[in-house]
Amino acid sequence: MTCGGGSEHDFRFNHLASSMMTLSSVKRLVRASFNAIGLEVSRVSRSRAPHTRFEMIYEKYKDSTMLGREQYIANLALAATAPAHGCVIECGVWKGGTCAGMAEILGPQREYFLFDSFQGHVDPQPIDGPAALAWKA
Incomplete structure (x- = not known):
């Protein structure tokens, strides 16, 4: 035809x-x-799938961290790229929500050391550099 x-x-x-x-x-x-x-x-990108776990962890600990959602998830994504060995140290812990989330990503085989002054930040000194002085201003 x-x-x-x-x-x-x-x-x-x-x-x-x-x-x-x-x-x-x-x-x-x-x-x-x-x-x-x-x-x-x-449309949900398939590349978002790994972040679903990070989002769930954020929801679990959001009341125990001072980080916003995006910062928290970025922190977890960075932690997920860490080598398989070594300890984790967090300075300025507040309620521990950030390190708790990292512990869920990195697992219990590591040692975790958390430090806090329980008094807030000390005022920056000239030895801390111009960035610290500008941040406080």
Whole structure:
């Protein structure tokens, strides 16, 4: 059959294209419906999967850390790249939530040393350098 003559192949192709457009239309309708009530629909990247565990750990310890969500998760991601040996030291512990999260990532085989003055930061001195002095200002 000649092109444009309505062969079975043309019918299947047109039916498939029509189905795809219908699916696309449904996606647009769903997205518009959610947007109308203030919700945003987006595709979740597979690369986010490892962070799901970090997010769960953050939720568990968020009331015991001074770090915000993004900082906390970045800290856990960094801890996950640490060598398999060595101890962990945290200075300025507050309630221990940051180190508790790192311990969940790094495991119980390490030694953990946590230090805190329980009195806040001391004022920076000239020996601490200009960055410390500027930070305090």
